[in-house]
Amino acid sequence: MEIQNILLVCLKLAGALAVFLFAMKLMSEGLQKYAGSKLRHILTKITGKPLSGILAGTGVTAIIQSSTATTVMTVGFAGAGLLTLAGAIAVVMGANIGTTVTAWIITIFGLGGGSTEDKVPLMPMVIAAISLFFIFSKKNKMQYLGQTIIGLALLILGLGLMGDSVPPLDEDVAHKIAALGQWGYWSVLLFIVVGAILCIILQTSSAMTAVILLMASQGWIDFPTSMALVIGQNLGTTLTAQVVAMTTGTTGKRTARAHLVFNVAGALIFLIPFYPICNAVMFVSEKLDVLLPNIPLIPLAITVFHTLFNVVTTIILAFFIPQIVKLVTWMVPEKKEEGEEEFRLTYLEPNLLSTAELNLQSAKSEIEEFSKRVLRMYTFLPGLRTAKDDKEFDGIMERIAKYEGITDRMEMEISKFLTRVGSGDISEHGSERISTMLRIIDNLESIGDTIYQIAMTRQTKREDAVHFDAGLNANLEEMRGLVQKALDVMDSNLHDYDHVDLDAAYAAEHAINACRDRLRAQHLDALKLGVYDYAIGNAYSSLYALYEKLGDYVINVSEAIDSSRKHSED
Numbered sequence: 001m002e003i004q005n006i007l008l009v010c011l012k013l014a015g016a017l018a019v020f021l022f023a024m025k026l027m028s029e030g031l032q033k034y035a036g037s038k039l040r041h042i043l044t045k046i047t048g049k050p051l052s053g054i055l056a057g058t059g060v061t062a063i064i065q066s067s068t069a070t071t072v073m074t075v076g077f078a079g080a081g082l083l084t085l086a087g088a089i090a091v092v093m094g095a096n097i098g099t100t101v102t103a104w105i106i107t108i109f110g111l112g113g114g115s116t117e118d119k120v121p122l123m124p125m126v127i128a129a130i131s132l133f134f135i136f137s138k139k140n141k142m143q144y145l146g147q148t149i150i151g152l153a154l155l156i157l158g159l160g161l162m163g164d165s166v167p168p169l170d171e172d173v174a175h176k177i178a179a180l181g182q183w184g185y186w187s188v189l190l191f192i193v194v195g196a197i198l199c200i201i202l203q204t205s206s207a208m209t210a211v212i213l214l215m216a217s218q219g220w221i222d223f224p225t226s227m228a229l230v231i232g233q234n235l236g237t238t239l240t241a242q243v244v245a246m247t248t249g250t251t252g253k254r255t256a257r258a259h260l261v262f263n264v265a266g267a268l269i270f271l272i273p274f275y276p277i278c279n280a281v282m283f284v285s286e287k288l289d290v291l292l293p294n295i296p297l298i299p300l301a302i303t304v305f306h307t308l309f310n311v312v313t314t315i316i317l318a319f320f321i322p323q324i325v326k327l328v329t330w331m332v333p334e335k336k337e338e339g340e341e342e343f344r345l346t347y348l349e350p351n352l353l354s355t356a357e358l359n360l361q362s363a364k365s366e367i368e369e370f371s372k373r374v375l376r377m378y379t380f381l382p383g384l385r386t387a388k389d390d391k392e393f394d395g396i397m398e399r400i401a402k403y404e405g406i407t408d409r410m411e412m413e414i415s416k417f418l419t420r421v422g423s424g425d426i427s428e429h430g431s432e433r434i435s436t437m438l439r440i441i442d443n444l445e446s447i448g449d450t451i452y453q454i455a456m457t458r459q460t461k462r463e464d465a466v467h468f469d470a471g472l473n474a475n476l477e478e479m480r481g482l483v484q485k486a487l488d489v490m491d492s493n494l495h496d497y498d499h500v501d502l503d504a505a506y507a508a509e510h511a512i513n514a515c516r517d518r519l520r521a522q523h524l525d526a527l528k529l530g531v532y533d534y535a536i537g538n539a540y541s542s543l544y545a546l547y548e549k550l551g552d553y554v555i556n557v558s559e560a561i562d563s564s565r566k567h568s569e570d
Contacts, residue, residue, distance in 0.1 A: 012161075020158030021207055027151030029425075030144045050090040050318045057094020062101040070095040074255065085251060085328070086321050089258045093314045096234075096262065100307040102206045106213055107295055107303045109156050128153035140428055188228045188274055192267065195232020196239075205237040209306065216298040224278050226302045230309065231270060234263045250334055257328040266313030281305045359421045360433050363414060364497075367440055370410050371491045374447050377403040378487060381451065381480065384458040385473065393462065400455045407448030411441045433497075439560040440494070443553045447487075450550040454543060461539045469532075472540050475519050479547040482512045486554045493558045505558035512551035519544045 061070045074091045127149060134146030199208040212233070216226045238260040270277060285301035292300060317324065380400050387393035415438060422434045468476070486508035493500045520541070527537050 016158055016161035017207065018158075019154060019161060020210060023151050023154035023158050025151075027148050027155060030147030030149075030151055050086070050093075050321050053087045053090025054094035054097070054314060054318060057091035058097040059094075060091075061095040061098025070098065085254055085258075086325050088251070088255045089262075089321055089324055089328075090318070092255060092259050093262060093318065096310040097307075097314055099205060100303075100310055103209045103213070103303045103306045105152075105155070106210050107299050108292070109152075124153040124157040127156065144427070185271075185274070188224065188271065191225050191228035192232040192235065192271075195229035196236035197232075198229075199233045199236030200239050205233055208233045208236070213299045213302055216302055217296045223282060223298055223301055224275070226298065227274070227278055227281075227305050230302060230306050231267050234309065235267060238263050250332055253332045254328040257331050258324055261324055261327060262313065262317055265317055266309060269313060269316065270309055277305075277308075281308060359417075360430060360437075363418055363421070363437055366410075366414055366417075367437060367444070368491075368494050370407070370414065370441060370444050371494050373403065373406060373410065374444055374451070375487055375491055377407070377448060377451050378484065381454060381458075382477075384455060384462075393459075397455060397459060400452055404448050404452040407445050411445035414441050436497070436560050436563065440557050443556040443560070446553045447550060450546055450553065454546045454550070457539060457542050457546065464535060464539075466535050466539050468536065468540065472532075472536075475522075476540070476543055476547070479512070479515050479519065479544050482508065482515055483547050483551050483554070486512060486551050490554045490557045493561050497561050500558055500561045502558055502562045505555055509551055509555040512548055516544055516548040 057070055057074070070091065074088045074095075131146045131149040131153065134142045134149065137143055137146070195208070195212075198211070199205055209230075212221075212226055212229050215221050216223070221229070238256075242256050242260065281304050282301050285297060285304050288304065289295070289297050289300055377400060380396050380403075383396045384393060387396060418434050418437055422431060426434070486505070489501065489504045489508050493502075493505065523537060523541055523544075526532060532540075
């Protein structure tokens, strides 16, 4: 084949692959916009039993056609404490099963949907025509459904283009490929490595599945070679999770390691009895071929094996989830607390993920981390009153000042991230969520500023040698405790925007206001009676006013969440 012809074939294949990948992205995004918020509810309702996690992971991945999307959401929930590590591992196992749906779609509709020799293949055109009933609808939900349908049509069209772009197999090339398969288990290991490398290059297991099916349908590779490539593909896809987990916290890294352990264990389980399994799968596929006569036998057998690999591996390893938890905990030990007062983003990726739904989930997890930082910062305040000497006092002030700087940077970075997400293709509900999150982080940053102002007031009081009696200290401690309760309610509400406890938030706010009113009335009476001098009164009134101001920012967070929930219900 001449170089010019080779380049032409490569360009056609690259173009067809681009259409296929775009179709997968379009279909996945449409599904996530259509059902994204409901899918989050499914994951948050997972119980401690492995079966519920596996079923949830399978169902969510089968619906949104993206195991990466499921994994990202799972890591976010686990990091926020809504899922245990064991539950997250079960979901990832289920996600592996869910990916097999893609292979069946390609096999049945792409390879069994009729010949692609016609200039205009019938099936993708029919599916695209169906999308017309939805994409021009005034309802966003229907538009997302239309996007999904036209994505499916493009996927089938792209697969057909890929098949048409593959040239007839040259006899000499066929002999060389066949020779690589004559080394028994060494050949199997070779093609496992090749499959892993190709999947890493393509950065998507769905595209790799399509490539394997097409190569087999065109006669480029035999069935054992295809099985080895499928095993390699399952190993290669874990690398993406490892890379993504590099920027996440401990739970994210452990979940990614569990994904790797799962697929390596599955490869070992199927590698030992490789050829007997090969014969068994072919036998089952020949029986299924009677029911699906339009589908080529080898691609059908590959899809059966792909399903068998993930289902059997999940069934076996589901009994060993506690052991996998121990293993990945050993592989990724908990970080020491020396870096707790350093600025870092745990969940936000430098590059935006494929859909706004996933990016918003990452932002939500980061906001929850922001809230934890603020609550941690608040716990330093009592130490300023009880510090035994200047060294201890200055040390606490330094920590509070460092946290105040961290809250400023977190607000800025999350805001920039949300602005980037909002500038892309996003649903109306997603846009409302961004507005809510921007309001939340603005108030969280204000909470941090107010805590710092309280600390500075304490410092000025100490420098001016202003001392409170036991009664004033008790009053301020009462106010501090009430604000602590309000902060706890706020932090709880941030975990689930759809079930915000606004009654508890308002009850905490009313208690703070009532305490402020009582302290102010007592303070004015004390000034009239000359119970304490102006310096003490000024410091005292400044502190309880700052605590009440802090409570206002706290209630603003819960109100923002509740407003977002009401908009999503309309």
